Amino acid sequence: MKSHNYFVYIITNPGKTVLYTGVTNDLYNRINQHKANRGKPDTFAGRYFCYKLLYFGRYTYVQHAIEREKEIKLMSRKDKLQLIKAENPALLFLDVWE
Helix, strand or coil: CCCCCEEEEEEECCCCCCEEEEEECCHHHHHHHHHHHCCCCCCHHHHCCCCEEEEEEEECCHHHHHHHHHHHHHCCHHHHHHHHHHHCCCCCCCCCCC
């Protein structure tokens, strides 16, 4: 049986003033897409320069990833920061591909 990987991720801008939550099956390429779109006003993440990875969770089933993304999007900023800090206490950028 083929293994599936889906990711829910939270990215921010360099000043950590904006949080963006998304879902993807290719985290590496998706983060690179956000980097390529930085400063472009036609997308939220682009408009606010969100391309710095702070958090991600891996899921086997896409339905679970989408459900979790929706839950996170409904969270307050405070709750999102608590979620991030549970895995990344110092709020370090996880741009391990640079």
